[in-house]
Amino acid sequence: MSGNLYGYIHCIDPSPAAxxxxRAVLHSLPVTGAQITRALFSLLPHSRGYCYYGHMLHFACAPKGSYDFEDSWLAEYEALLExxxxxxxxVVHTYCGERRTWGSSKTQGLAPPTGLQISQRKVFPSYHHLEPVEDSDVATPGHR
Known part of the structure; x- marks a missing residue:
């Protein structure tokens, strides 16, 4: 069984223009024929209840035969970021356990909104061999 990819892209700017x-960039993504497609993403708008600081794009997918981050997927993802x-x-890859983060030059003080270059990349090794912070048994329904 291969792994899943899940993650988010966060924009701190709360403006409707941002x-x-x-939304326009997501709408311009291909419907099929690529690894990064329109259907992959959902957008949480700026709201006190669920995205207080700006808005967030989130996603999850389960590509066939995905055992680590593939160069072609990373290239498409980074092209989208920019x-x-x-x-x-x-982004987290559940099979290899690797976590990757990206940062931009930041949205604060920029107008109008425009594509931003990647200014920082980090790769964190597998979490598979970490000890749990807390390990507790959960009772099944009807049992205590």
Whole structure:
């Protein structure tokens, strides 16, 4: 069984223009024929209840035969990042356990919203061999 990829892209700018820019970029993604497609993403708008600081794009996918981050997927993902108005991004690969983060030059004080270059990349090794911080048994329903 291969792994899943999940993550988010966060834009701290709460302006409607920033959200509209990112919605337009997502809408321009291909429907099929690529690894990064329109259907992959959902956007949480700026709201006190669920995305207090700006807005967030989030995603998850289960590519066939995905055992680590593939160069072609990373290239498409980074090309998307550089079209978006964003501050930070994080992606986790569940099979290899690797976590990757990206940072931009930041959205604060920029107008109008535009694509931002990647200014920082980090790769964190596998989490598979970490000890749990807390390990507790969970009772099954009806049992205590």
């Amino acid at each position: 959200e509209a820019h990112n 079209r978006l108005f964003w501050d930070s991004s994080e």
